[in-house]
Amino acid sequence: MPPTKPKSPKIPKIAVIRLALYAKHLEILHSEGVKLVSSLELADLCGVNPAQIRKDLAYFGQFGTRGLGYPVAELLAELKRIMGTDHVWRLGLVGVGNLGRALLRHTQFAEQGFVFTAAFDRNPEVVGTLVSGVKVSNAEQMKRVVRERSPFDIGVLATQPKEAQSAADRLVEAGVSAILNFTPVKLKLPAGVYVENVDFTVRLHLLCYSITHGSDVTQEHPT
Amino acid sequence: MPPTKPKSPKIPKIAVIRLALYAKHLEILHSEGVKLVSSLELADLCGVNPAQIRKDLAYFGQFGTRGLGYPVAELLAELKRIMGTDHVWRLGLVGVGNLGRALLRHTQFAEQGFVFTAAFDRNPEVVGTLVSGVKVSNAEQMKRVVRERSPFDIGVLATQPKEAQSAADRLVEAGVSAILNFTPVKLKLPAGVYVENVDFTVRLHLLCYSITHGSDVTQEHPT
DNA sequence: CGCGTTACGTGAAGGTTTTCACAAAGGGGT
DNA sequence: ACCCCTTTGTGAAAACCTTCACGTAACGCG
Numbered sequence: 001m002p003p004t005k006p007k008s009p010k011i012p013k014i015a016v017i018r019l020a021l022y023a024k025h026l027e028i029l030h031s032e033g034v035k036l037v038s039s040l041e042l043a044d045l046c047g048v049n050p051a052q053i054r055k056d057l058a059y060f061g062q063f064g065t066r067g068l069g070y071p072v073a074e075l076l077a078e079l080k081r082i083m084g085t086d087h088v089w090r091l092g093l094v095g096v097g098n099l100g101r102a103l104l105r106h107t108q109f110a111e112q113g114f115v116f117t118a119a120f121d122r123n124p125e126v127v128g129t130l131v132s133g134v135k136v137s138n139a140e141q142m143k144r145v146v147r148e149r150s151p152f153d154i155g156v157l158a159t160q161p162k163e164a165q166s167a168a169d170r171l172v173e174a175g176v177s178a179i180l181n182f183t184p185v186k187l188k189l190p191a192g193v194y195v196e197n198v199d200f201t202v203r204l205h206l207l208c209y210s211i212t213h214g215s216d217v218t219q220e221h222p223t
Numbered sequence: 224m225p226p227t228k229p230k231s232p233k234i235p236k237i238a239v240i241r242l243a244l245y246a247k248h249l250e251i252l253h254s255e256g257v258k259l260v261s262s263l264e265l266a267d268l269c270g271v272n273p274a275q276i277r278k279d280l281a282y283f284g285q286f287g288t289r290g291l292g293y294p295v296a297e298l299l300a301e302l303k304r305i306m307g308t309d310h311v312w313r314l315g316l317v318g319v320g321n322l323g324r325a326l327l328r329h330t331q332f333a334e335q336g337f338v339f340t341a342a343f344d345r346n347p348e349v350v351g352t353l354v355s356g357v358k359v360s361n362a363e364q365m366k367r368v369v370r371e372r373s374p375f376d377i378g379v380l381a382t383q384p385k386e387a388q389s390a391a392d393r394l395v396e397a398g399v400s401a402i403l404n405f406t407p408v409k410l411k412l413p414a415g416v417y418v419e420n421v422d423f424t425v426r427l428h429l430l431c432y433s434i435t436h437g438s439d440v441t442q443e444h445p446t
Numbered sequence: 447c448g449c450g451t452t453a454c455g456t457g458a459a460g461g462t463t464t465t466c467a468c469a470a471a472g473g474g475g476t
Numbered sequence: 477a478c479c480c481c482t483t484t485g486t487g488a489a490a491a492c493c494t495t496c497a498c499g500t501a502a503c504g505c506g
Contacts, residue, residue, distance in 0.1 A: 012493065013429070020428040038453060047409075050453095051495055058455060066454045066501045083428055084435030102325035108407060112424050154430055178430040180423065184247075184331060186270070194433040196426040200326075200403065201335050203419040204314075205243040205306055206236070207377055207401040210417040212307030235463065261483065274465055274486095281485060289471045289484040447506100454501080464491070471484080476477105 015056045019079055021046050022053065026076040038069035085113055092118040092152035092176065094167045095159030096126050096136050099182060103158060104132040118150035122163070139167065146174040158182045238279045242302055244269050245276065249299040261292035308336055315341040315375035315399065317390045318382030319349050319359050322405060326381060327355040341373035345386070362390065369397040378402045380410075 025045045029037055043050040057063055057075075060082050064070040080086040091109070093100050096119050103109070104116055120139040121127055127138045137145045146152065155171040157164060157179055164183040171179060178194045181187060187195055248268045252260055266273035280286055280298075283305055287293040303309040314332070316323050319342050326332070327339055343362040344350055350361045360368045369375065378394040380387060380402055387406040394402060401417045404410060410418055 014493080016429060016432050017425060019432075020425055040453080049495060051456095051497095052493095054453095054455060055494080062455070064454050065503085067452045067503055069453065082432070082435075084431035085428060089427070089431060098325040098328040102321040105321040108424060109427075112427075114424070114427055153434070154427065178434050180426055180430060194430055194438060196430055198421075198423050198426055200421050201331060201337070202240060202243055203403055203421055204312070204332075204335075204337055204377065205308060206239060207403060207417055207419055208307035208312060209239050209242075209305070211376070211401050212305075215417060233462095237463080263483080272465060273483095274467095275463090277483095277485060278464080285485070287484050288473085290473055290482045292483065450503105450505090452501100452503085454499105456499090457497095459494105459496070461494075462492085464489105466489070467487095469484105469486090471482105473480105473482090475480090 011059050015059060016083070018046070018048065018052070018056055019083060021048075022056070023076060023079040023083065023085070026072055026079065029072050030076055034072050036069045037072050037075075039064070042070070088113045088115055089154055090115055090117040090152035091154050091156050091180075092116070092120070092146070092150070092171070093134075093156045093158065094120045094139060094142075094171065095157065095163070096121040096123075096131060097158065097160070100156075100158040101131055103156060103182075104134055114154075116156075117152045118145065120145075120167075139170065142170045143174045146176075152176070153178065155179045156182070157187075161185050234282050238282060239306070241269070241271065241275070241279055242306060244271075245279075246299060246302040246306065246308070249295055249302065252295050253299055257295050259292045260295050260298075262287070265293070311336045311338055312377055313338055313340040313375035314377050314379050314403075315339070315343070315369070315373070315394070316357075316379045316381060317343045317362060317365075317394065318380065318386070319344040319346075319354060320381065320383070323379075323381040324354055326379060326405075327357055337377075339379075340375045341368065343368075343390075362393065365393045366397045369399075375399070376401065379405070381405045384408050 022042060025042060026037070039050040039053045043053050046053070061078070063075050063078055077086070091114055093104060093116055096104070100119070104119060109115070116132070116134050119131060119134045119136045120142055121136050122139045126136050129136050153176070155168075155176040155178070157167060157171070159167045161183050164181070164185040165187060168179060168181070168187045168189060172189060172193055177192060179187070179189070179196075181195055181197045184199055184201075189195060245265060248265060249260070262273040262276045266276050269276070284301075286298050286301055300309070314337055316327060316339055319327070323342070327342060332338070339355070339357050342354060342357045342359045343365055344359050345362045349359050352359050376399070378391075378399040378401070380390060380394070382390045384406050387404070387408040388410060391402060391404070391410045391412060395412060395416055400415060402410070402412070402419075404418055404420045407422060412418060
């Protein structure tokens, strides 16, 4: 079962998203004791085309045996390795407001190997408190706190919009190279810092459009 | 400024998402007193290709004047009309937990014309309380509450995973035809009910992949 | 041990979305 | 009233992603 590095340098983002989808269903199959799965079976579970699965996997190597299918446990392990989710990732929250608090308490993160190791805010009333087992530190001392006490890999940004950019700058300064951005601000960041913007209102807009027009949109993207 | 119904029946979903993006930036321009904008200027602000903007708009009609550009106020009004966001939408929350509470208190919704008019939970300790000005009702009486007291247009699902499907069923029963689903459950619903799934963990997985591989993904989808 | 069956891996075809490039059209100055 | 400049609207081309279809490999049964 050879390489795990991308063969060609350009993988469609959507393919990576589907990889996570496959992993999720493989996890279930694995827990059910299923040892082998064909692209057809997995495709049914995931709601995609079987050829799609084979193509997506082919970006990263050969994982199946012809005539049989894919070994569930091995493929799952490979996918996790490819996604980088074969180990725990540490999250650092900036902005302990309504949303931030909910994120800290959100159990799904931990279930998937994402653990908050730090939290920051500027409000003196919040700094020093413990939320869901995480101590809230002063946002102004982020760099020092990260270095001396609670390092983390991914920054989670849930501040007020007007503080978003400076908070992001501080994250970068502290050495973070990936940010999950819950604010509606388009962040300006140096190259090499990865950002994913989460904006639920976009989805609401989409629903409004669908209700208004009776869904004449095409693609049905996963997640 | 002619029709607003789609010319051809199939509009790419991604184009509708971009429409919301354009509207957001037009809103800003409008508040700055800008009267006219060219596709080039707007494209720069939105981070997309100018031809893309013209194509997207062309799905719905002709809104610009050659040699000049687009009238900001008018185009904004048109886009809102197209998206259906020219009036307030009423939201109904199911599941007043950590996330639900944060959503009720989230100010961005109201700012964009989305107002919670109802909230439901099964926990007797929560039922009857007031969260962010919204009375929490018993989830089992959803149908009645909706009809007699607090109708709403879009259901927002933030329950525990195991209750998600039955809560969704109840929403449909109560006449709701659009659901914003924050649970990781793939809902089974009758045709004609629109669902948008919001799963932040997908984005985290994507960040993991990027960090691990140094971003070799292609597309850069907005929001 | 060979043959049939199954299902992967992949080139080629098909479909969709993005970008290019240009004709056509409106505005404004002279 | 005409001409020039700007920028739209849009076919055509390019890029991209998905699906098809088949060669090929592996297993297992007789």
